[in-house]
Amino acid sequence: MINRIKLLSDLKLQVRDLEGDLRGRFASHAEYKNRLTADWQAARDAGRTAEALESWVEAQFTQSAVAWVLACVFIRFCEDNDLLDAPLIAGTNSRGQSAVGRQEAFYLEHPTASDNDYLRDAFAVAGRLPGLSDVLKVQRNLLAAPVSADMGKQLVRFFRATNADSGAPVHDFADPDWNTRFLGDLYQDLSEAARERYALLQTPEFVESFILDRTLTPALDIYTLEDVDLIDPTCGSGHFLLGAFERLAPLWLRKRPDNVNLALQEALDRIAGIDLNPYAVVIARFRLLVAALKMAQVSKLRLAPDFHLHIATGDSLLHGFDQRDYSRAQAALALNTPQENLATAADHLYRHAFAAEDLAATNRILGRKYAAVVGNPPYIAVKDRAVSALYRDRFSSCHGKYALVAPFCERFWALAKPLDSAQRAGHVGLIVGNNFMKREFGKKLVEAFFPSVDLTHVIDTAGAYIPGHGTPTAILFGRNRPPASSAIRAVMGIKGEPSTPADPAQGVVWQAILNQVDRRDSESEWISVTDAERSLFARHPWSIGGGGASELKNQIEEIASGNLGAIADEMGIVSVTGEDEVYLVTDQSVADRHGIENTKQLVTGDLVRDWNASGLTAVWLYDIDFNLQSIDMHPNTHRFLWSFRSNLSKRKRFGTPMLERGLSWYEWQELYAAKLRNPLTITYAFVATHNHFVLDRGGKIFNRSAPVIKLRADATEEYHFGVLGVLNSSLACFWAKQVFHNKGSTVDQHGARQRTDAFEDFYEFTSTGLAKFPLPGVLPTATARLLDEFSGRHADALPDKAIKSPIPSRQDLHARREDLKAIRKNMISLQEELDWEVYKLFGVLSDELRYVGIPPQIGIGERAFEILLARQCTTGITTTTWFARHGAQPLTELPDHWPTDYRALVERRIAAIERSRDLALLERPECKRRWAGADWESLEKAAIENWLLDRLEGADLWPRDVHPAPRLRSVRELVDALSGDEDFRRALDLYAGSGSDAHATVVALIQQASVPYLDALRYSDSGLRKRGVWQNTWAMQRREDAIDAEVARRLSGQPMEAVNEEQSRRKAAEVGAIPVPPKYKQEDYRDGVSWKLRGALDVPKERFVSFPGLERSNDATSPMLLWAGYDAKARALALTGYLYEMLQREGADADRLAPALAGLDELLPWVHQWHPEVDDDLGMSTGDYLQGLLDAQLAQHGLTLAAVRAWRPPASTRRPRGRRSSAATEA
Structure with missing residues (x-):
């Protein structure tokens, strides 16, 4: 088996x-x-x-x-x-x-x-x-x-x-x-x-069967058997095709009992599939062939009928009849045969085909119309910009940054048989990513395309457990005809699968869909079903929350006195670097090591949490008025960015390369300075599980993941607080989750979306959607101001503010930890009051359920909804992971230490939640703030680790003046040099425990903050191949620079326009277009530390350079290091000095010297490039001097440059890769 x-x-x-x-x-x-x-x-x-x-x-x-x-x-x-x-x-x-x-x-x-x-x-x-x-x-x-x-x-x-x-x-x-x-x-x-490239995904059999039940089966009811055919334009490995064959073949066998093989071929002739992935097609063909052979009871292939299959490799969105002409030609072509259809459409066929594609077969298959069109189109957006442009030109629903669901919906309907004189029309059924419902790209699909066809069912399957489907999904059914009724059957999700089912087909959510889809106005714990007005599905975004959620959203909007868009001057992104890996250097120490002249704090969405926004250090090239400065004013920044010039030059602004727009290669891709001139800014997390809005008072820049809301210029700080309070309320969170796209959460080992609790789903908070956010007539200003104040106190109490010289004692840190806990409990309490205040402002409450006075501190697990949730878990009404995920103890009784009046208020709140369906929708985990942050222990450890590493980078250990040249030092040298530093010893004791081995601790620390000096020690084989592409790119860039310099000298005094034109002409002729080098993946590095520090663009963010294999023989356990802040010249001189030390001290042989010489060779291009000046002491450039030393050492030790460049570390030092051992032997 x-x-x-x-x-x-x-x-x-x-x-x-x-x-x-x-x-x-x-x-x-x-x-x-x-x-x-x-x-x-x-x-x-x-x-x-x-x-x-x-x-x-x-x-x-x-x-x-x-x-x-x-x-x-x-x-x-x-x-x-x-x-x-x-x-x-x-x-x-x-x-x-x-x-x-x-x-x-x-x-x-x-x-x-x-x-x-x-x-x-x-x-x-x-x-x-x-x-x-x-x-x-x-x-x-x-x-x-x-x-x-x-x-x-x-x-x-x-x-x-x-x-x-x-x-x-x-x-x-x-x-x-x-x-x-x-x-x-x-x-x-x-x-x-291939899985990433083609978004490969199997459709589970129970989903395939459900879709076939509602497409192929009803098609058999309205068409003759001869007229029933089916296509899957995204057939993958053929699940839908196999399911269709298993249904059609028995019907044909009954119709043609005298000729089994002919009957099976008739069934096969009515099943078609197309896929872009060649090996998907061959798998689908083989599977369908085996199914046919089995049904034909074939025992040997040589005796088998030569079954013909209609499955081809091609692009369903490019090949076949041109969609732009579909509406115009539909009536004329409706009566034509497929061959005539193709002949008529020949002028419109897309003619390019890859070697693995069968253009004739693809066009033949896509030239027909089918009784049933089914499939599971890819959920991704198109990565290749050329292909994206082709699709955009052919399909009107390709809007903005579209995903493939848009053109495929058009294509599926167009492939179905159109309405004929007998009032028959082809059936369409597909499972799709549901991102079009709320993301902005779906607007044209929803408002222009779907109203033109008969969309009959919208089924929310986001809460169902579907193996392989980590993306939230929906199933759509319809007919290729104009809308036949004013209603659409909507199956709306209420609650996700509570746990991983043993059999996904028996999952409670999926079973609820099966049992209720045909029962209008039915409602269960998991879904509700209704016939919704078609007009509701002609407006974007869709809101398909069940259990009364849609009704509550409408009620909130009706009672509002206005919306956010009406009081905002501007909303949206402030900046896009276009390459965060390069511009976002994480912290100031990285910028300092590279000598980057100017930086700004850039707020990213993941750092906007719980009323506070912090930033990361970003390379900044603008003056105080946000005007771009010349790169010549930032020489160190120029050196840092130069390595990525080809990548940065290819960035696009609104689809057009920046250089074609006359922009500089080094500037940020987008910067909307107008949103920064007024210092008051509300920023928020674009992607988060809950709503996080923060008031910033100026000085920061905001990343695309942290968009902004700029209220009118005359809006006071108090008014900002009022708006901020509503935006941060649980009611706002509820509203947002009806409007914004649910990105889902994690997936399990089967690739199924895990939605054991809805509070872990991430949403995209778009500015377009937020503009419609409803505002009440009165704003909760005072409570919001208090929460903002406490958030500042909370930030000041974090461990990183405490770990500084003199290093605090353990007792001091414990006291600070208790202060932080108290601040957080005050914030949780105030947030609870804010939530209930906003309920009253929007009319969800008729009673006053706010606390009069200063509320007591409360912790996670002590809010009204949590106590009710704990009681429901105890009685078996529900289950939740809320308490376990947040480290909270479920409480079924109110805390004794609360004041009597507060206890009574919370009981009234609990009773109100139990009575009111609307309150129950609001007072639940997915709408309530999680207060989920890193624990004190991890924050403290990170702060101490950061302080220790900062100290190990100290100028007393690594002189910034590189005359004479710096030298490699062992970890033991560093530890010995700091043996008298009391702060260092106290920090080590806090970090690793009193009496810990200082050397071992520092070795472990530095291993997490350093990368090896040599390419062969950093990259895997695949990484070395990519590194070679990068080196070719740099060689081409250097040739461009040489041309620029030579032309500038030759045409000195000529108009700059003439100089630029000649430079461009020669670079195009002599260098050509420089391709963008590939990004790295984790498997391209030999270890996880290098990947973490360097990332996809290999940006050097490490603190130290390590020299594995070059340890001193008398201290082999102590790694050799160099500070990463030294430039290429200083590094090369330091390595050369250590080479001579090795020769004099140990008489190192060729094998030991080879990697060190390779390291010197790798540095020389950078020394030549950035340090071409003649050194007075040497009488030549440092690069020429070092090149001579390298050549001499190679000759002295009988080595060649090719040999040292080909050096690889011994296999025993590699991290484990490749095959596992097996007991298998060759036959």
């Missing part, structure tokens, strides 16, 4: 190795390289991709690697299920030996062949068999990839591997039911890169 988990795990390793093999072949085989490069260029010319060649070919390596693996898997499945007369690759018992014998015979006939040639022969033999020929032909181009002989040998060994104990195959593909579900697992998870 097939072990799905182990098979997937092992095959992923084979795919990885095949990718590496093909990557090497691309570098060494001109024909292969030229072919892929030509394919890429053709795609670029056709506007089909904007990717750089380097990243585009990686996707081709993946496709070919998977094609080889899948071809082997298909053959092995046929072998072990006895569908082949004789095995081609492997088999059990004597059949395995038969495969080996066949291969030996092949070598006798082809004496120069290798294992890769044998596999190609096996593919060819299998490809000539009935049925299988129709499957494997779609992989022909991908299987032509020049896999090496060694890789072919590895594949043969892998598929022939047997268990050492039993002798049985490690991977047995025998299955008496011929179940191919395992191929769905391979489709989704075989390649992480």
Whole structure:
């Protein structure tokens, strides 16, 4: 039997190795390289991709690697299920030996062949068999990839591997039911890169069955069997197609009992699929073929009918009939045959196709109209800007930063049979990401497209447990005809799945959907169902909250005296750097190490919490009036940004490259200075689980994740507080969650969205939506002002404010911790009063339920809704993770220490919540502030760690004057130098405990704040490849700089316009376009620390540079270090000095010197670039001097530059990667 988990795990390793093999072949085989490069260029010319060649070919390596693996898997499945007369690759018992014998015979006939040639022969033999020929032909181009002989040998060994104990195959593909579900697992998870690129996602069978029940089944009721056909334009691994075949095939067998094969072909002819991913298509084809063979009771493939399948690789949004002409041509084409349809539309067909695409088959399939159109289109936005532009040109619903749900909704409806004279129309059913409902890109889809078709059902499935679907979803049903009624059946979510069900199909939310979808006006704990006015679904955003939520939202809006947009001058983003990885240097110490001349505090959304907003340090290049300054005024900043110039130059503002707009390559992508001139600003978290709004009084800049609200210029601070109070209330949180997009929360090991409690779902708080936020006639100014005051006191009481010289005692820190807890309890209490005050202002309360006077301190778990929630959990009415997630003790009784009148008030509040449906919607975890912050212990540890590392960077340890050159120091040297520093010792005791080993503690600290000096010690093999691309980019940038300098000298005194024109001309002719180098991923680094410190753009934010392997022989456990604030020249001189120390002290041999010399070689381009001046003492530039030293050392030790550049650390020092040990042996 097939072990799905182990098979997937092992095959992923084979795919990885095949990718590496093909990557090497691309570098060494001109024909292969030229072919892929030509394919890429053709795609670029056709506007089909904007990717750089380097990243585009990686996707081709993946496709070919998977094609080889899948071809082997298909053959092995046929072998072990006895569908082949004789095995081609492997088999059990004597059949395995038969495969080996066949291969030996092949070598006798082809004496120069290798294992890769044998596999190609096996593919060819299998490809000539009935049925299988129709499957494997779609992989022909991908299987032509020049896999090496060694890789072919590895594949043969892998598929022939047997268990050492039993002798049985490690991977047995025998299955008496011929179940191919395992191929769905391979489709989704075989390649992480492909999964990200194509948003691969399997549709669970229970979802597929539900959609088919409401599309294909009713289509059979209105059309004749001959007229019923189905397409999945995003077919993936074929779940919908298989489900359709299982329904249609028995009907055709009953209609044609005399000819089983013909009946099955009739069913297959009415099932079509398209997918952009070539290996999804081949999997879908194989699965459908196996299903047909099983139903035909075929025992051997050579006896099988040559079934023809209508599944092709192509782009459903580009290929086929042009959507722009659909409405105009619909009437004229309705009576035409598919062939005539295609002929009429030929002028409008998109003609480019990738090598793996079948353009003719795709156009033929997409040229028809179908009785049922079903699918699960990708939930993502298009990353490739060229493809995005093509879709935008063809589909009117592609609005703003659209996701693929928009054009696919149009495409699905257009593929359905239109309304005919018999009043029949095709059925449409699809499960989609629900982001279009509330995100701004969905406006055209909702307000222009859906009103033009018969959308019949909107089913909120965000609360259902659906494996693989980490994105909140909805299911849409409809017909390709004008709206047939004034109502739409709406299934609205109330509560999510309470726990992970053993069987997702039996999940309580999903079962509620099944049981209630056809029961109008039904309501359960999980969903409510109604026939909503169609006009409500013609306005964006949609609000589909069940259980009275939509009604309460409308009530709040009706009682309001105005909205936020009416009192705001401006709302929205203030700034977009366009590359936060570069401009956002985290803290001032990073900026100081690079000598960055100017910085600002940049507020990001994740730092806007609980009435307080803090910022991170950002590179700033503007004057006090926000005018951009010349980069020449910031020489150190110029050096810092120069490495990323190609990336920064390609940024776009509103779709147009910044340089084409006449902007500078180094300025921020967007800066709206008008929003900064008035110091009073309300900022908020764009993405958060709850509403977080803060009043800032000036001096900060705000990131796109922290948009702003600028009230009228004459608005006082008091008025700001009043507005702030309403915005931070639980009522505002409730309203927001009816209006804004729910991004969901985490996913479990099955990829299913985890929504055990709604309070953990994240929402996007857009400025467009906030403009409609309702405001009451009276504002809660006083309470909001108090909360703002306490938030300032809370910030001042945090540990980072306490850990400074002189270092406080443990007792001092304990007292400060208690002060912080008291402040927080006061804030929780005041927030509770604010919430109940706002309820009264909006008429949700008729009684006065606010406390008169100063309320007592209360903690998490002590608010009215929490006490009620604890009581309901105790009696079994509900369950929640609220208390566990917030470290709170559930209380069913009111605390004894409260004043009597406050206790009575809270009991009245609890009673009011129990009586009022509206209050119950507001007083629940998803609307109430979480007060979830880092605990004191972690904050204290981080503060002490930061102080210790700051001290270890001290100028007394690392002189800032680099004359003479700095020197490498061991950790032990640093510890010894600080042995007399009382503050350092006290901080160490607080951090690691009294009497702790200072050296061991500092080593552990510095390991988390340093990166190795050498590329080969920082990057994995994939990272080194990317580093090579970056080095090529820098070489091209240096050539550009040299041209600029030479032209400026030659044309000195000429008009600047002429100089610029000549510089541009020569750079275009001599350098050409510089491609954007690829970003790094975590797996591109050899360790997690380097990834954490450097990130996707390899921005140096470390405090120290470490020198693994260069430790002194008499102190091998103490790492050697250099302060990261030294420039390339100082680093190179320090490394050179240490090289000579190694030679004099230890007589280091070539093996030990090689990595150090490689490190010097890596620094030299930067020394030449930034320090070209002649050194008076040396009589030459420092770069030339060091180059001479390097050359001399290489010659002295018999090394070559190529050899030291190729140096790699011993395998034992690498972090674990690759295969796990196995008991498997070769057959």
